[in-house]
Amino acid sequence: MEKILQKKAFPKWVEKLDAYEIYAPVKKDNYWSYEIINTSGDIGLDFPNTVQAPKKIINPQREVFLEFGRSEENSLEVTEVLPEEKSGVIFGVRPCDAKALLLTDLVFSGDIKDGYYGKRRKQTAIVGLSCNTPPSPNCFCTSVDGSPHSQDGFDILLTDLGDRYFVKSLTKKGDELINLGKSIFTAPKDSDKKELTKIHTESEKKLKRQVKDAKKIPPKLKEMFESPFWDEESMSCLRCGICTYLCPTCHCFDISDEVTSVAPFKGYRIRTWDNCQFPDFTMHSSGHNPRPDKASRLRQRIMHKYQYFVERYQNYQCTGCGRCVSKCPVGIDIIEVLNKVRDYG
Amino acid sequence: MVKLEDLKKEAKRILKSGKVKYIIGYAKGADGLMPIPAFIKDPDGADDLTWNPACVHNLTKFIVDEKKRLKQDKNPDNRPIGIIVKGCDSRAINVLLQEKYIDREDVYLLGVSCEKTGVVDEKKLAKKLKGQRAVQIDVEDNGNFIVTTESGSEKIPAEDVLAERCIECKANFPVIFDIVFGEKIKRRVDNPFQSVEKIEALPQEDRWKFWMEQLDKCIRCYACRSVCPMCYCDECVVDTISFVVEPDTTAEEKAQKIKWIEKSPNLSENIVYHLTRAMHLAGRCIDCGECERVCPLDIPIRFLNKKMEKDAKNLFDYEVGFDPDQPSLVSSFKDEDPEDFIR
Amino acid sequence: MDNANVYLPKLAKIIQIKEEVGGARPIKTFRAQFLNENQFVHHCGQCAMVSVFGKGESMFAISSSPLVKDFLQFSIMKMGRVTSELHTMKEGDIVGIRGPLGNSFPIEDWKGKKLIFIGGGIGLAPIWSVLQTALGQKKDYGDLMLIYGARTSKDIVFKDELDELRKEMTVHLSVDVEEEGWKEFVGFVPQNVTDKKPSPKNAIAITCGPPIMIKFVIQALGDLGFKDDQIYTTVENKMKCGIGICGRCNIGMHYVCKDGPVYSWAELKELPQEY
Numbered sequence: 001m002e003k004i005l006q007k008k009a010f011p012k013w014v015e016k017l018d019a020y021e022i023y024a025p026v027k028k029d030n031y032w033s034y035e036i037i038n039t040s041g042d043i044g045l046d047f048p049n050t051v052q053a054p055k056k057i058i059n060p061q062r063e064v065f066l067e068f069g070r071s072e073e074n075s076l077e078v079t080e081v082l083p084e085e086k087s088g089v090i091f092g093v094r095p096c097d098a099k100a101l102l103l104t105d106l107v108f109s110g111d112i113k114d115g116y117y118g119k120r121r122k123q124t125a126i127v128g129l130s131c132n133t134p135p136s137p138n139c140f141c142t143s144v145d146g147s148p149h150s151q152d153g154f155d156i157l158l159t160d161l162g163d164r165y166f167v168k169s170l171t172k173k174g175d176e177l178i179n180l181g182k183s184i185f186t187a188p189k190d191s192d193k194k195e196l197t198k199i200h201t202e203s204e205k206k207l208k209r210q211v212k213d214a215k216k217i218p219p220k221l222k223e224m225f226e227s228p229f230w231d232e233e234s235m236s237c238l239r240c241g242i243c244t245y246l247c248p249t250c251h252c253f254d255i256s257d258e259v260t261s262v263a264p265f266k267g268y269r270i271r272t273w274d275n276c277q278f279p280d281f282t283m284h285s286s287g288h289n290p291r292p293d294k295a296s297r298l299r300q301r302i303m304h305k306y307q308y309f310v311e312r313y314q315n316y317q318c319t320g321c322g323r324c325v326s327k328c329p330v331g332i333d334i335i336e337v338l339n340k341v342r343d344y345g
Numbered sequence: 346m347v348k349l350e351d352l353k354k355e356a357k358r359i360l361k362s363g364k365v366k367y368i369i370g371y372a373k374g375a376d377g378l379m380p381i382p383a384f385i386k387d388p389d390g391a392d393d394l395t396w397n398p399a400c401v402h403n404l405t406k407f408i409v410d411e412k413k414r415l416k417q418d419k420n421p422d423n424r425p426i427g428i429i430v431k432g433c434d435s436r437a438i439n440v441l442l443q444e445k446y447i448d449r450e451d452v453y454l455l456g457v458s459c460e461k462t463g464v465v466d467e468k469k470l471a472k473k474l475k476g477q478r479a480v481q482i483d484v485e486d487n488g489n490f491i492v493t494t495e496s497g498s499e500k501i502p503a504e505d506v507l508a509e510r511c512i513e514c515k516a517n518f519p520v521i522f523d524i525v526f527g528e529k530i531k532r533r534v535d536n537p538f539q540s541v542e543k544i545e546a547l548p549q550e551d552r553w554k555f556w557m558e559q560l561d562k563c564i565r566c567y568a569c570r571s572v573c574p575m576c577y578c579d580e581c582v583v584d585t586i587s588f589v590v591e592p593d594t595t596a597e598e599k600a601q602k603i604k605w606i607e608k609s610p611n612l613s614e615n616i617v618y619h620l621t622r623a624m625h626l627a628g629r630c631i632d633c634g635e636c637e638r639v640c641p642l643d644i645p646i647r648f649l650n651k652k653m654e655k656d657a658k659n660l661f662d663y664e665v666g667f668d669p670d671q672p673s674l675v676s677s678f679k680d681e682d683p684e685d686f687i688r
Numbered sequence: 689m690d691n692a693n694v695y696l697p698k699l700a701k702i703i704q705i706k707e708e709v710g711g712a713r714p715i716k717t718f719r720a721q722f723l724n725e726n727q728f729v730h731h732c733g734q735c736a737m738v739s740v741f742g743k744g745e746s747m748f749a750i751s752s753s754p755l756v757k758d759f760l761q762f763s764i765m766k767m768g769r770v771t772s773e774l775h776t777m778k779e780g781d782i783v784g785i786r787g788p789l790g791n792s793f794p795i796e797d798w799k800g801k802k803l804i805f806i807g808g809g810i811g812l813a814p815i816w817s818v819l820q821t822a823l824g825q826k827k828d829y830g831d832l833m834l835i836y837g838a839r840t841s842k843d844i845v846f847k848d849e850l851d852e853l854r855k856e857m858t859v860h861l862s863v864d865v866e867e868e869g870w871k872e873f874v875g876f877v878p879q880n881v882t883d884k885k886p887s888p889k890n891a892i893a894i895t896c897g898p899p900i901m902i903k904f905v906i907q908a909l910g911d912l913g914f915k916d917d918q919i920y921t922t923v924e925n926k927m928k929c930g931i932g933i934c935g936r937c938n939i940g941m942h943y944v945c946k947d948g949p950v951y952s953w954a955e956l957k958e959l960p961q962e963y
Contacts, residue, residue: 028562028642028643029643030468030643031641031642031643033642051641051642052564052641052642061564061610062609062610062611137376137377137478138376208376209376235384235407236381236382236383236384236407238406238568238571238572239571240566240567240568240570240571240572240639241564241565241566241567241568242566242568242639242641245564245566245641246641254608256607256608258607258608258609270608270609272608272609272610273564275566278567283590285590285599286590286592287590287591287592287594325376327641329402329568329571329572329635329638329639330381330382330402331374331375331379331380331381331382332381333374333375333376335375335376336375
């Protein structure tokens with residue numbers, strides 16, 4: 001269904017959603033972040049993009065899998081700890097981040113289902129904001145089969161028409177959310193629809209950077225596995241974790257046991273985000289490391305996103321949000337790297 | 346004025362002579378204002394070098410990287426590495442020399458003076474430009490910055506957008522170099538610890554709340570550690586998995602390795618990480634400010650290290666990075682030291 | 689299986705521990721029996737994640753044959769945190785088991801063929817399940833041969849079982865260097881392969897051991913006329929989730945824990961050489 005929501009009335013809609021946990025972009029110091037808001041008046045969608053992608057809500061950085069311990073009779077007990085039953089709504093998700101959730105679904109809810117991710121995903125609605133202008137100078141979503149007004153992955157998509165939002169519901173979950181705020185919404189006029197089309201068409205032209213002919217990249221990468229290209233590109237890499245931790249599609253994780261008490265014995269098995277750029281990501285217990293140097297790790301990152309994932313799932317594992325470009329401490333620019341790969345040799 | 350042409354000429358000269366393996370300097374990035382670290386291997390490549398107030402990076406980290414890489418190399422090229430250093434960066438070289446991590450012959454230092462100004466703080470600049478995007482920044486003789494955006498150029502007084510550490514800077518001219526560009530101009534710094542003192546002045550409860558809020562944000566991306574030239578330990582004490590494994594490391598050693606902090610990025614582990622790191626950098630941090638610049642969540646990490654620097658100066662009269670022959674702060678004592686347990 | 693929690697291990701009791709090899713890198717063979725579950729069905733070559741609660745999980749090949757229903761067998765070398773703790777455990781202690789994980793040897797396709805098992809050191813354990821299954825269904829397969837070696841005679845695993853094995857199939861053993869009392873071949877396993885000259889006619893070679901041994905065994909087999917799709921091996925990599933989503937164990941597009949660990953040489957040489 002399609003509706004119009006006056007910006008002034010936005011908090012009223014949020015008030016009706018009191019059964020849900022509401023996440024919205026909040027300004028912290030110099031940057032924006034998705035946080036839980038408790039007062040409907042705090043809702044506002046006038047923001048570029050957040051530093052951390054909304055993946056941190058669906059796939060949190062620390063997730064408890066199970067609890068283990070010794071009972072009073074000294075027998076070992078192991079119990080699973082599932083995510084809390086709590087419906088949530090994330091407001092203001094940009095199309096690149098929503099598409100990223102669909103890509104992560106391919107991994108976590110494919111032929112083997114990760115119950116923890118699945119539960120959070122099911123109980124969280126995604127209300128998006130299309131990008132009238134690119135939130136970042138480094139956005140390149142159109143180069144990787146995306147668009148600033150793409151509907152992929154949303155339950156509801158809002159488009160800013162100035163003093164009001166054009167509201168488009170795309171799923172049953174979206175319909176339910178709109179029905180909760182029934183009278184707050186009005187029907188769209190023809191002029192609204194015209195404005196919407198105009199904004200959407202123009203938004204695609206506003207992206208400043210692009211990777212032309214991205215289709216040529218996966219086959220090119222396959223040939224470049226042994227190339228010295230990676231040594232040159234990775235020379236300034238600092239092996240920090242910024243590009244992967246901020247990336248909306250990156251999902252690698254570690255499983256470890258945290259013992260909280262020795263007597264009585266008690267602890268948790270937890271999942272934490274991990275990072276293929278850390279030197280010990282692939283190190284065997286024997287000390288052998290298939291990716292001992294920065295070149296092989298940068299190669300892994302680019303090839304995973306632009307060749308392995310494409311081969312497996314027919315999609316780039318990158319939605320062009322530009323966070324890795326903006327935040328890399330030494331300015332390693334994935335757009336530049338991809339353009340060089342395409343023209344290599 | 347630092348003349349870029351002179352810098353390029355010298356770079357070409359030493360590359361042509363084969364005296365250095367390569368030169369680490371700054372080159373123009375693919376897009377936007379910030380330059381990127383560049384590794385110039387041949388004389389023609391020196392034309393890519395650039396120098397402007399956006400050259401914030403501390404390039405000495407790459408000297409540390411190269412030192413580690415050389416250990417694995419079967420046929421190491423032991424020629425020195427040319428590196429462009431600002432005043433603060435040159436202090437980092439001094440600390441590396443003091444700790445004998447590198448030898449003086451390992452580096453050829455092309456010092457560059459910051460003269461009347463310093464480097465720009467990208468966030469302050471963005472606020473000043475109110476949403477407009479800077480694409481170039483130059484410095485005038487009188488100490489103003491000329492910032493070019495997509496809609497034109499404007500003059501901005503340097504103090505408005507200088508990095509905090511430049512306002513408190515003790516070394517705007519390189520303290521060690523093989524050749525230097527630019528003049529030595531004394532800058533008056535009233536209080537090198539003014540930013541730290543602002544936080545120290547807060548009542549204890551507010552200070553605690555401030556730090557707990559800030560450290561709770563941390564996602565342990567370890568960028569602060571990765572960018573710091575002084576964090577060169579192969580085995581970091583606060584890292585739970587990185588440790589050196591040789592073919593003869595026994596299973597017992599691996600099994601009994603102490604986990605000082607867990608992998609979880611929650612407040613208690615983050616506190617241990619940041620405070621331990623600050624303690625390990627006491628008497629070694631030269632306030633290049635990189636840790637704070639690279640943090641994606643704007644955690645004011647620099648204050649922790651600056652506080653250590655203030656204590657080192659006030660309690661032990663210790664200055665970091667000016668003398669490559671001085672003993673380290675934590676492994677030396679003087680008779681006048683305040684603690685008496687050592688006597 | 690859809691509702692089962694893929695990260696929750698099932699509890700199993702250790703019912704037997706046998707010391708195979710002592711020294712600095714001891715190897716013990718563990719037999720574990722599920723406390724509750726009796727529907728665990730695995731195929732030859734598959735692995736399982738064994739949990740030591742409080743220390744972590746590690747992936748091991750199940751070395752018992754699927755024909756054995758009472759227990760699962762793992763041969764484990766003491767390497768680090770999890771395995772050191774396993775080596776201190778006693779019969780009756782509880783571990784967790786998640787599995788079966790990974791792909792398996794296509795033994796259905798090998799019916800009627802000769803099977804040549806080539807192992808080095810602890811590498812015998814992953815292929816032991818196939819060997820035992822083939823022995824248990826002897827009439828379905830051609831002649832069986834085992835070429836196995838270790839650094840010294842003290843490093844040979846499954847010593848008792850090997851003596852029994854000689855009664856039912858050809859067994860060629862070797863040690864790397866001369867040793868007092870050793871009457872069989874002296875040299876590396878690939879050299880023993882060249883020495884014993886198994887024929888590639890209607891044969892499948894299954895090999896596992898240290899990576900460098902596998903490399904030279906494949907070369908030796910190639911010299912004897914084995915085609916790439918007649919040679920099978922298992923690959924190892926650092927693993928955490930075991931189900932192909934934590935992103936750690938990949939070689940190219942493949943996840944070793946899910947698309948592997950069993951590969952034919954024809955498949956393996958197409959993958960990027962990053963393991």
